[in-house]
Amino acid sequence: MRLTVSKFAMLADTTVRTLRHYRQLGILVPSQKNENDHYIYVNADFKRLHEIQLLQSLGLSLNEIKVCLDNPNYSFEEIIKVQEQSLRQRREAIDCSLALIERIQLLTEQDQLNESNSEILMLLMNSMRVEQAQKKLLQKYVSIDVIDQLFPEDFSKQTYLDGKLYNLLLLVHRAIVKGLNPDHPFIQQQLHGIFADTPLSDLIFNEEVNNEELYKNVKPYESLAPKHTMDFLKEAFEVFNTKKNSSLKD
Template sequence: MSKFAQIADTTVRTLRHYRQLGILVPTEKNEQGQMVYTTEEFKAFHSIRLLQSLGLSLKEIKERSEKPGYSFEKMIDVQEQVLIRKREAIDYSLQMINRVKSIKGGEKEELDEEVLMLLMNSMLYEEAQRDIMKDYYDKEVVDRIFPKDMRKQKEIDRQTLQVLTIANRAVMNGDAPEDARVQGQLREWMDASYVKEWEVDEAKLEELTARLEPYTSILPAHLVTFLSESFAILAEETETESLHVEKTTKKIDK
């Protein structure tokens, strides 16, 4: 064993560990009944090392090698797909980090940690929410809500961060949803970011809300309640104002 370890550039301890795991067990024995490492074990040892370098654990190597129809080529094909998925996950995580960094107004600006985590959680499920919204909105509207253009995405992120910050600070300060300051801040946010095409009829809105619930539930319940009540009040006031404008316009026309 020690001679084989030297040739394979490894240690006796490693070979014993591999043998205990059952992934490298010599099949031949000498006259004294001792296991003998041959050329086959040398090839097997290096295939194990290669697979480890591709990111497989010893446990995964053992499990896959015991499956019917196992071959080294099939194993690297499977691992290729695993690595592609990992790379996609890493790329997405880096993109999310870059998005968060880009919405900071300056290097010294500190973002509220709780709000920041809420924003990043919402980013995690954007694709799933996008797929759901395709059933209720035209592609053009969905693309405006979830833009691919990074400059537009940055603006959406800042708007989302702003409304979460407004709600979170209001809750922490003990402000009520109908508080004039809260309503004023939300109105400013609506004027800057709201798009009329986002509206859907009441029946579809209820269905859409139910389908999005698994993703909106990442927000704390008290924050969701506060935002729902605040926007309901704002919507009612906006509708009242619209009716007033409509009546005034009719009087002028007469």
């Protein structure tokens, strides 16, 4: 069978444009031409096209397909193994992204947010993205029970804490805009309201935690938020912790 590009495209359920693109890339170049110097497709080209389409369905790009098909040691079995690993990793990344989106959507549907701020939602989502690394870091300073409370598996508890963290970031934003210092009574009162009934207090008020060492180790994560926000939070927590410890001693 000898077919022109248009007839081949029709029978193969593809387009002339696609076939021309494949030819330009060098992954499907007909070996024959007719008397008018036009490319002619034969039976073997169907096999080649189906092979390209199969590799595309496995997630390979056209450039990756070209590398595979140009390799004399090309092994379809090896490609399957490599691509399976790649697809599983991509699926894991997609699942993580969808979980982050779901948490943000659940949070915005709750009434506990004082107001909606897209920039703060993005900061919060960035913090969620590195939670596994944060959990690993905190294992050095607090018990597993505290970590499980800080990062609960239960979605309702998780959303509740997300709201607390969101309102904390919003508090800092408002304070900076209004020119309030971290030790301002209103700021300290709001911090108490945010943390009083959360497991975060177990971390903040834990006298066994070396705060200086902890601050040093969380440096890589400070870039998740603007420097002025992190500086404000650090000073506010120091004042808050000092007052809390003083009240406990009294």
